[in-house]
Amino acid sequence: MAAELIDGKGFAARIRDDIKRGVDQRTRRGLRRPGLAVILVGDDPASKVYVGHKRNDCEQVGIESQVLELPFSTTEAEVLHHIDEYNADPSVDGILVQLPLPRHVDSTRVIERIRPDKDVDGFHPYNIGRLVQRIPALRPCTPFGVIRLLESIGEPFKERDAVVVGASNIVGRPMALELLLAGATVTVCHRFTRDTEAHVRQADLVVVGVGKPGLVKGEWIKEGATVIDVGINRMDDGRLVGDVEFDVARERAAWITPVPGGVGPMTRAMLLQNTLDAARHHDG
Numbered sequence: 001m002a003a004e005l006i007d008g009k010g011f012a013a014r015i016r017d018d019i020k021r022g023v024d025q026r027t028r029r030g031l032r033r034p035g036l037a038v039i040l041v042g043d044d045p046a047s048k049v050y051v052g053h054k055r056n057d058c059e060q061v062g063i064e065s066q067v068l069e070l071p072f073s074t075t076e077a078e079v080l081h082h083i084d085e086y087n088a089d090p091s092v093d094g095i096l097v098q099l100p101l102p103r104h105v106d107s108t109r110v111i112e113r114i115r116p117d118k119d120v121d122g123f124h125p126y127n128i129g130r131l132v133q134r135i136p137a138l139r140p141c142t143p144f145g146v147i148r149l150l151e152s153i154g155e156p157f158k159e160r161d162a163v164v165v166g167a168s169n170i171v172g173r174p175m176a177l178e179l180l181l182a183g184a185t186v187t188v189c190h191r192f193t194r195d196t197e198a199h200v201r202q203a204d205l206v207v208v209g210v211g212k213p214g215l216v217k218g219e220w221i222k223e224g225a226t227v228i229d230v231g232i233n234r235m236d237d238g239r240l241v242g243d244v245e246f247d248v249a250r251e252r253a254a255w256i257t258p259v260p261g262g263v264g265p266m267t268r269a270m271l272l273q274n275t276l277d278a279a280r281h282h283d284g
């Protein structure tokens with residue numbers, strides 16, 4: 001029987017409704033709206049689309065957003081200067097620098113410059129360190145969103161062998177950490193892994209975030225597994241596809257996320273959640 005689809009788009013819409021209620025409650029109590037500042041450097045078309053979505057999401061839930069669009073030639077020192085200004089601005093609760101950055105700007109130095117309490121992407125080493133120790137923190141949005149999706153389908157983490165394919169800073173590594181904290185037994189496959197297929201074949205839960213269409217073959221998926229596809233790849237004909245060979249995987253899995261409409265909308269919803277949480281923290 002074909003797997004059930006995990007409806008990230010629908011779930012994210014419900015989370016946005018909750019966040020809107022949280023924002024409205026603040027304004028009724030005389031508190032200011034949460035503020036998000038987004039920095040976009042260069043003109044990568046996909047980044048522009050994502051930043052546009054984030055701006056619309058903020059408008060929908062009542063978060064004040066501002067987007068600073070900087071040319072590709074912007075220096076690292078200039079980006080750091082803008083971050084310093086947002087760090088000092090009390091109306092800004094969250095700062096996000098859209099990735100990837102041009103090669104002449106060091107993303108690690110940029111992320112480290114953001115005040116950890118305004119790091120709504122959850123990428124700052126301080127927040128990652130807190131997450132490692134299970135201390136409440138701003139959590140990286142994509143893995144946080146995946147955990148929320150898995151909780152929504154009643155995933156029994158503690159009984160599961162999970163395999164994460166990909167070990168990026170944004171997805172794979174924090175994803176493995178989140179699954180570990182949720183109680184799963186976790187294996188991470190990366191570019192030096194000798195036999196990714198063998199690991200995926202025995203996994204009860206597979207999370208893939210590499211950015212290569214069809215990297216994980218449908219026939220590798222164990223019968224009844226849960227498959228979370230974080231990949232978003234735009235094909236020449238304009239279609240968006242994930243990293244998993246969807247049609248075949250769907251015949252074997254019990255649950256699977258679609259692309260589009262799976263993890264992507266949840267990443268954006270968790271950004272709103274982090275921004276609201278940061279504002280609550282800033283209330284004192």
Ligand SMILES: Nc1nc2c(c(=O)[nH]1)N[C@@H](CN(C=O)c1ccc(C(=O)N[C@@H](CCC(=O)O)C(=O)O)cc1)CN2
Nearest residue numbers: 049050097098099100121141260261262264265267268
């Ligand atoms: N500073 C950050 N940069 C990047 C992040 C991030 O979390 N923080 N993640 C990705 C891009 N990303 C968010 O910025 C992102 C990508 C895609 C979606 C999304 O909603 N996808 C939709 C389809 C959208 C489309 O039409 O193209 C879907 O999957 O249904 C949300 C967020 C890299 N950079």
